[in-house]
Amino acid sequence: MSTLLDRVALVTGGSRSIGRAIALRLAQAGADVVIAYRAAESEAASVVEQIERMGRRGLAVRADVASANETAALAQRALGAFGRVDVLVNNAGIMHGGAPFVTQDPATWTAMIDVNVCGTLTLTRALLPSMIERRSGRIINLSSHFGHLGGENFAVYSGTKGFILAFTRSLAREVGQHGITVNAICPGTILTDMNRAFYAPERQRARSAELPLRRLGDPDDITGAALYLASDDSRYMTGQCLDVNGGSVMV
Numbered sequence: 001m002s003t004l005l006d007r008v009a010l011v012t013g014g015s016r017s018i019g020r021a022i023a024l025r026l027a028q029a030g031a032d033v034v035i036a037y038r039a040a041e042s043e044a045a046s047v048v049e050q051i052e053r054m055g056r057r058g059l060a061v062r063a064d065v066a067s068a069n070e071t072a073a074l075a076q077r078a079l080g081a082f083g084r085v086d087v088l089v090n091n092a093g094i095m096h097g098g099a100p101f102v103t104q105d106p107a108t109w110t111a112m113i114d115v116n117v118c119g120t121l122t123l124t125r126a127l128l129p130s131m132i133e134r135r136s137g138r139i140i141n142l143s144s145h146f147g148h149l150g151g152e153n154f155a156v157y158s159g160t161k162g163f164i165l166a167f168t169r170s171l172a173r174e175v176g177q178h179g180i181t182v183n184a185i186c187p188g189t190i191l192t193d194m195n196r197a198f199y200a201p202e203r204q205r206a207r208s209a210e211l212p213l214r215r216l217g218d219p220d221d222i223t224g225a226a227l228y229l230a231s232d233d234s235r236y237m238t239g240q241c242l243d244v245n246g247g248s249v250m251v
Helices: 017-028 041-053 068-082 106-134 145-149 155-178 201-210 219-230
Strands: 008-012 032-037 058-062 087-090 137-142 180-187 241-244
Touching: 008 017, 008 068, 008 106, 017 032, 017 041, 017 087, 017 219, 032 041, 032 068, 041 058, 058 068, 068 106, 087 106, 087 219, 106 137, 106 155, 106 180, 137 155, 137 219, 145 155, 145 180, 145 241, 155 180, 180 219, 219 241
Parallel strands: 008 032, 008 087, 032 058, 087 137, 137 180, 180 241
Antiparallel strands: none
């Protein structure tokens, strides 16, 4: 069984949905966990309470990863509280779309790039020096099956997730010499709070029928991949993407 005993993880977007599920799974495996959240304060406090009930240390830090200053402060808060971050999970993301590209407000492009791309870059850069110094670290970036396939009416969102895949592979080449692995997870259609806004019940049924597994995903379906990539079980794996999507890339 994969163990993270006495390691420290930082999960962005950790108060809800996939981030929450990953934070709790890592704590269950023995990690102390810092969760970053933007607005869901009560949900973040609930996650910390559950982590502490497992006998691990938890810390919730309010930070908008679209802000370089707040992201830098988040990294310093985590390092100050725990002395190190062994596992970084860049999970925070937003999605705008559902309409043809030519009709979309350019302001939505900037918002998605700031969170999905710049947030990942800024936090990773802030924590890498300490990982390099210790010659150890696990970086896990959340992409999407849209990063492989593209998504009709989701051109910019898909582009940000494709960027995450290229960044993951490129950074893995740079930092492997320092004992750091960099991998990605590509979820499919997961019933997160964000996705429920785009998938009415009838669309959920139709989408389920299209998938080989005949169901949409749940946030808990992603946690096994995250635990594997965070643990020593994946110590010889880097620059890869684990597709957890019910078979959507085959459709």
